[in-house]
Amino acid sequence: MQSFSAIPSISLLLLATLLCFLNLAVSEEGFCSAPSIIDSNSNGNTLYSKVINPTLSPSHLQDLPGFTRSVYRSDHALITPESHVFSPLPDWTNTFGAYLVSPAMGAHFVMYIAKMQESSKSGLPPKDVERFVFVLQGPVTLTNVSGIGQTLMVDSFAYLPPNSEHLFESFETATLVVFERRYAYLENHIPEPIVGSTDQQPLLDTPGEVFQLRKLLPTTLPYDFNIHIMDFQPGEFLNVKEVHYNQHGLLLLEGQGIYRLGDSWYPVEAGDAIWMAPFVPQWYAALGKIPTRYLLYKDVNRNPL
């Protein structure tokens, strides 16, 4: 009896498995597809859509009451989207901001997300403060002191030296990540305004490392910080277990992986922001099925004394 029924049930199983694969191939949402973090998070194909429209409750967390992946320590912080608190940005019009890094943490810069609503305008940074803006969702118009306007799409950026008048305007909705820092003056060196887009920046050599690197600002002495765009294929990781005097503010734009900060190992995904104090041990491995891209503030070109 047993051996008689075994054959049909094996072939039924095979048939079911085959149907399963067919179904999976056709819809990717079939009854037999395993729940996947990647699938449930892909909400549209627009660039950086996970940052501007983050998954607040990944299926494996089920939006547990009181649960957050955010962590705040003396030498690092991980600020995840379910912890963002937006409020009107002082000096801006129709714009909500969430500060993710600020001097209260020990940083010498601020990093914030600015959500521009319809008919919104930027305010100016305080005196002697420089500003870097990266567009996560556009377009926005940047008008400089000569009254000349430029349209910035997603993946574009602008650097405004201290005390340079300018205006960002959005007629619909736009999302920016903004870095500001009190400029560290250096005699005989004057930074210039810069406007560019990520894809026009050349890939740079990364000796001993596998990730792809672009720098959005010149590496010359007038600039006291730079913004790096770093790309990793799944499975790639930092070779150097970095410990250095520089500070970092990081926004994960695409992908997921593990960030090591001090003695803690954090699963991270697009939309997460990280603050790294000087000398915190840091390391990243890209995991999952899509490449990682992150944007990284780093202070450079100044004597730490």
Ligand SMILES: *[C@@H]1O[C@H](CO)[C@@H](O)[C@H](O)[C@H]1NC(C)=O
């Ligand atoms: C304003 O922007 C235009 C176009 O990029 C540029 O040619 C001009 O030099 C800028 N003016 C100033 C004062 O930066």
